Amino acid sequence: MIPRRYERLKQVLSKRQPDLTVLTEDVHKPHNLSAIIRTCDAVGVFEVHGVNSNSKVPTYSQVAQGTEKWVQIHTHNHIKTAIANLQESGFKIYAAHLSEEALDYRDIDYTHPTAILVGAEKYGVSDLAAELVDGHIIIPMMGMVQSLNVSVAAAVILFEAQRQRLAAQMYDRVNLDPEIFNKVLFEWGYPELAAMYQRRGNPYPSLDEQGNIIH
Numbered sequence: 001m002i003p004r005r006y007e008r009l010k011q012v013l014s015k016r017q018p019d020l021t022v023l024t025e026d027v028h029k030p031h032n033l034s035a036i037i038r039t040c041d042a043v044g045v046f047e048v049h050g051v052n053s054n055s056k057v058p059t060y061s062q063v064a065q066g067t068e069k070w071v072q073i074h075t076h077n078h079i080k081t082a083i084a085n086l087q088e089s090g091f092k093i094y095a096a097h098l099s100e101e102a103l104d105y106r107d108i109d110y111t112h113p114t115a116i117l118v119g120a121e122k123y124g125v126s127d128l129a130a131e132l133v134d135g136h137i138i139i140p141m142m143g144m145v146q147s148l149n150v151s152v153a154a155a156v157i158l159f160e161a162q163r164q165r166l167a168a169q170m171y172d173r174v175n176l177d178p179e180i181f182n183k184v185l186f187e188w189g190y191p192e193l194a195a196m197y198q199r200r201g202n203p204y205p206s207l208d209e210q211g212n213i214i215h
Contacts (some may be wrong), residue, residue: 001189001190001211001212003051003210004210005020005168005189005211006189006207006210007171009185009188009189009211011035012070013176013181013184013185013188014174014176014181015044015171016045016046016175016176017043017044017045017046017165017170017171018046018047018175018180019090019091019112019113019114019175020045020046020110020113020114020115020158020165021045021046021047021086021114021115021116022036022040022045022048022049022115022117022118022154022158023046023048023049023050023051023082023083023086023093023115023116023117023118024036024049024051024117024118024119024124024150024204025051025079025082025116025117025118025119025125025129026051026052026053026054026119026120026123026126027050027052027118027119027120027121027150028052028054028120028121029121030163031048031151032121032149032151032183033151034152035155036048036118036150036151036154036155036189037073038074039151039155039158039159040071040144040158040199041070041071043158043161043162044096044162044165044171045071045138046071046072046176047071047072047073047074048071048072048073048076049074049075049076049082049086049115050075050076051075051076051078051079051082051181052075053078053079057135059108067200069188069191070188072184075159078133079126079128079129079132081127083117083129083132083133084132086115086198087134089113089155090104090113091113091114091115092112092113092114092134092135093114093115093116093117093132093133093134093135094114094115094116094117094133094134094135094136094137095117095118095119095125095129095130095133095135095136095137096116096117096118096119096124096125096136096137096138096139096140096153096154096157097117097119097124097125097130097133097136097137097138098136098147099130099136100143101135101136102136102137102138103135103136103137103138104137104138104140105137105138105139105156105157105160105173106160107137107178108135109164110160110161110164110165111164111165111168111170114161115160116137116154116157116161117129117133118150118153118154119150121124121149121150124147137157139153139157143164151165156172158203162188165177178206182204182206185207186204186205186207187204189211191209193213
């Protein structure tokens with residue numbers, strides 16, 4: 001691996017925000033899921049969570065342009081389990097959901113551990129999910145339609161989260177645990193070797209300052 005690429009990987013990984021995530025519920029169109037993942041990469045989201053009650057989370061389309069390699073994907077069998085796991089990990093979960101108690105998405109403090117829940121393209125967030133989350137948020141609409149495409153809505157909210165976190169200088173420090181940082185750095189830099197070590201059940205080797213494997 002050339003040193004310039006190694007530095008680029010470290011730079012991107014150092015800005016990842018492990019306490020900002022997206023939870024998708026029954027987003028079944030691959031191009032929408034891929035667009036959400038692409039936005040997550042752009043704002044520094046480390047991992048995305050997905051639930052699809054009908055099948056596995058759909059395959060990624062070319063919209064993502066390979067960004068699924070840079071964003072961790074976690075799938076859950078049920079929305080109740082996904083929400084419970086995130087809340088137990090300290091996340092406040094806000095559903096993009098039109099309700100009487102919904103707040104303007106800009107009124108949320110995204111500098112705290114935050115998960116943004118977006119629902120199915122046609123039906124939105126389920127009643128169960130809406131009941132279990134910590135709050136509802138809306139994007140004010142001034143036209144004839146009442147909602148945006150799910151991937152667009154996710155992007156609008158995520159870039160507000162990015163704006164707040166930039167102002168709080170949260171991208172100026174490394175937020176990942178050092179062990180996770182080094183593990184993911186090796187997987188990004190040497191994906192084929194990482195897969196081999198995983199198959200064998202062996203730990204990854206260390207890297208020197210130029211990104212070379214230390215034998």
